[in-house]
Amino acid sequence: MPTNKYTEAEIEKIIKEHIVQNFMYNRTDISFSNEMLLIEAGIIDSISIFKLASFLEEKFGFTLNSKELLLDNFESVNAIKHLVVQKVVN
Secondary structure, eight states, X not given: OOOSSXXXXXXXXXXXXXXXXXXXXXXXXXXXXXXOOTXXXXXXXXXXXXXXXXXXXXXXXXXXXXXXXXXXXXXXXXXXXXHHXXXXXX
């Protein structure tokens, strides 16, 4: 399901690159995948979610409301991608 400006593949790539560059640093011990539970793996925490949300809003041009800032929406790359696609398409 393509978005107005980005394809799902492009959204996924942007999210993954942002997470690797901003939250993983030199964590070469982790095999990063779209299904990986980011909070459980210690890659992101509650502060990181707000930073990531801010990045997504700026990059993709939407606003998240407080009900969308749930851990479930940020638990994996796939969950984040789903959130972005829903916001950009709807």
